[in-house]
Amino acid sequence: MKYVQANQFFNQSEISPIIVTHKPVVIADHLRTPENMGSLIRLADNVGASEVIFLGEALQKVNRIRYAAASSAGNISWRFTQEFDLREIVPAGYTIVALETAMGASSVFSTVLPEKLALLVGNERTGISEVYLEQADLAVYLPVPGPTRSLNVSHAAAVLLYEWLRQMNRH
Numbered sequence: 001m002k003y004v005q006a007n008q009f010f011n012q013s014e015i016s017p018i019i020v021t022h023k024p025v026v027i028a029d030h031l032r033t034p035e036n037m038g039s040l041i042r043l044a045d046n047v048g049a050s051e052v053i054f055l056g057e058a059l060q061k062v063n064r065i066r067y068a069a070a071s072s073a074g075n076i077s078w079r080f081t082q083e084f085d086l087r088e089i090v091p092a093g094y095t096i097v098a099l100e101t102a103m104g105a106s107s108v109f110s111t112v113l114p115e116k117l118a119l120l121v122g123n124e125r126t127g128i129s130e131v132y133l134e135q136a137d138l139a140v141y142l143p144v145p146g147p148t149r150s151l152n153v154s155h156a157a158a159v160l161l162y163e164w165l166r167q168m169n170r171h
Contacts, residue, residue, distance in 0.1 A: 018169055023050035024117040025090060026157065029128050030056040036124060038068020039154035045072035047161045052078040053089055055132065086120070086135045094118040098136035099160050100128045101149075105139035113164045114138075121157050 026044045031037050037054060044052045058080040059065065066073040083089050086096055095114035098105075099121050120136055122128035133139070142151065142159055151159070 018048075018165060020048040020165070020168065022094075022116045023048055024119055024161065024164065025050055025094060026052045026161075027086065027089070027096075027118060027120045028052065028054050028122075028153070029120065029132050030054075030123045031153065032124050034059055034061040034064035035068045036153050038065045038070075038073070039152075040121075040157060041065070041069035041076060041078050042072040043154055043158050043161065044078075045069075045076040047165055049076060049161075050091075051076060054078070054080045055083070056080065057082065084131060086118075086132060090118040091116070095137045096120055096135060097160075098122075098128050098133055098139045099141070099156055100133060100139055101141045102128075102133060102139040105141045107143050108140040108160050108163050109143065111138070111140050113140075113160075113167050115168065117164055119157060119160060119164075121153050124153055 024044075024047065026040060026049050028037070028040055031040075031054060037059070041052050069078075081089060090096060094116040096118045097113065097120065099108070099119060120128060120132060128136075140160065142156055144150065150156075
């Protein structure tokens with residue numbers, strides 16, 4: 001085997017294209033660290049999302065967000081909002097899926113995820129606040145067998161978004 005740069009690798013004709021019919025929206029509830037914000041932007045760009053919306057006030061450390069997001073900072077729309085009504089920022093017809101250990105949540109691996117996905121992830125310390133969790137149409141969790149029982153917010157979002165891609169591209 002020989003290393004090939006990612007752009008060159010994915011430009012090969014024998015690699016099956018991943019088809020995204022409806023671009024997901026990623027919503028993050030009051031994240032605290034610019035590195036996590038940048039990681040979410042980069043992840044969202046890689047899965048073909050339409051935008052990333054950060055709930056809460058804009059951070060002063062936008063340069064750190066851009067640094068963590070790398071080239072994705074200019075590839076995908078991302079913004080801050082203080083809107084409390086998620087239906088005001090989510091496109092019509094989209095299902096808000098909260099990624100949270102909440103009562104009634106089901107495993108992401110046994111849940112049929114919606115084609116029109118608005119993924120809601122929570123704060124690094126407190127998760128998704130009640131005001132937003134109550135607005136979700138569906139709650140899913142990641143089964144975590146280890147003792148820590150939680151993942152970094154961008155890692156958890158990656159697991160869900162790639163499971164969504166897998167489900168959308170079943171042949």
